[in-house]
Amino acid sequence: GQSLEQPSEVTAVEGAIVQINCTYQTSGFYGLSWYQQHDGGAPTFLSYNALDGLEETGRFSSFLSRSDSYGYLLLQELQMKDSASYFCAVRERSDNTNAGKSTFGDGTTLTVKP
Amino acid sequence: NAGVTQTPKFQVLKTGQSMTLQCAQDMNHEYMSWYRQDPGMGLRLIHYSVGAGITDQGEVPNGYNVSRSTTEDFPLRLLSAAPSQTSVYFCATSRGSSTGELFFGEGSRLTVL
Numbered sequence: 001g002q003s004l005e006q007p008s009e010v011t012a013v014e015g016a017i018v019q020i021n022c023t024y025q026t027s028g029f030y031g032l033s034w035y036q037q038h039d040g041g042a043p044t045f046l047s048y049n050a051l052d053g054l055e056e057t058g059r060f061s062s063f064l065s066r067s068d069s070y071g072y073l074l075l076q077e078l079q080m081k082d083s084a085s086y087f088c089a090v091r092e093r094s095d096n097t098n099a100g101k102s103t104f105g106d107g108t109t110l111t112v113k114p
Numbered sequence: 115n116a117g118v119t120q121t122p123k124f125q126v127l128k129t130g131q132s133m134t135l136q137c138a139q140d141m142n143h144e145y146m147s148w149y150r151q152d153p154g155m156g157l158r159l160i161h162y163s164v165g166a167g168i169t170d171q172g173e174v175p176n177g178y179n180v181s182r183s184t185t186e187d188f189p190l191r192l193l194s195a196a197p198s199q200t201s202v203y204f205c206a207t208s209r210g211s212s213t214g215e216l217f218f219g220e221g222s223r224l225t226v227l
Contacts, residue, residue: 030212030214031212031214033214033215033216035216041220041221042204042218042219042220042221043157043204043206043216043218044218045214045215045216045217048213048214048215049214050214087156087157089157089216091212091213091214099145099162099164099170099211099212100145100210100211100212100213101147101159101162101170101172102147102159102206102216103159103173104149104156104157104158105156106155106156107155107156
């Protein structure tokens, strides 16, 4: 099985930097992903870490440490449009098919204030 | 390219009725999956498929059936709808079974009365 924990809410001001943490328990997985979801919309992919270390994509960065069962999403130069829910997801190996089914955390609601 | 297309976008059912949510993709993706999302919650995996003819159960499969006869289509069938199945359903695909990025459809909002 799989469980992921992330904070339920985070608040920050425009222009600031915010870090959203994700801890997980798994027996084996391919990598850790991050998704953004605005109210009423579908999740959209932000970043993926297959290996330990930092991945940078514009204002967003993601980090993974397999030894610590921990990852985070870092958002820099926050903008009002970054107000959304952010989900971490583990692509874990299936017992039956070896396929990587994705299990999601419950999400972190980020509110960016002016 | 349409990407991942879900139909219908909205549906209201009565308890006990059956229906099928459609998911079609034109990206030639091997992996397809169905999630449900309840208000304020994360996404829970219902069923997934790694290719035509191959499906497996996720976390919450009870009350749902799937089949994968083609690469493009992965319908989700509700056998006898219950109010507990009121949710938003998302179809998600990926190029491979272990790649990081899932591509989501726009969602199907289902209400069971």
